[in-house]
Amino acid sequence: MEIKETALAGVYEITPRVFGDERGYFYESFNQQAFEQAVGETVQFVQDNHSKSSYGVLRGLHFQTGEFAQAKLVRVTKGEVLDVAVDMRESSPNFGKHVAVRLSAENKKQLYIPRGFAHGFVVLSEEAEFQYKCDNFYAPQADAGVKFDDVALGIDWILPHEDLIISEKDQKLPAMALAENNF
Ligand SMILES: Cc1cn([C@H]2C[C@H](O)[C@@H](COP(=O)(O)OP(=O)(O)O[C@H]3O[C@H](C)C(=O)[C@H](O)[C@H]3O)O2)c(=O)[nH]c1=O
Secondary structure (H helix, E strand, O other): OOOEEOOOOOOOOEOOEEEEEEEEEOOOOOHHHHHHHHHHOOOOOOOOEEEEEEEEEEEEEEEEHHOOOEEEEEEEEEOEEEEEEOOOOOOOOOHHHHHHEEEEEOOOEEEEEOEEEEEEEEEOOOOOEEEEOOOOOHHHHHHHEEEOOOOOOOOOOOOEEEEOOOOHHHHHOOOOHOOOOOO
């Protein structure tokens, strides 16, 4: 497994070692020991999520506030997405900055997004299946987020606006300046 910190401190890009042979391939999609050694902290994941989306679906930018904040280890097992993490920690020198990485079933890349970050993705392929680990349980009462196209964030989502499919909930998310984050 190769793991490297992205330009956004705290967010890591992980590329697993893939063993291919005439049957197909094998790789360890998660190894607690290797992961913790690489990110330099203990992370206990407690919930696995799996979502399927069609081309143009944009989910995000979401986070859970305060004590319910979640660290996530995300990957794509079908298709391709542009995955985005935004630093929401007001004390961080990177507050409001983001990183965007293409994750796909093909490149098998994963992204580790610590607590204190907003997360979202847009589907670039016909369909995408998105699977991820969280280190804190779902807490709807702490569900929060920021608007994906807030100019203050300056995120290039690649697809034309008319191709995007966004839930009503996500369309109503506040701009960064108004987002409650408690981080
Ligand atoms: C997140 C979540 C949702 N749900 C239920 C609540 C709704 O009835 C339904 C769909 O939820 P939502 O529309 O919030 O799903 P996404 O838009 O994919 O939300 C996720 O999108 C971005 C990419 C994230 O990083 C978060 O994990 C999460 O916010 O699943 C649960 O039962 N458990 C959960 O952990």
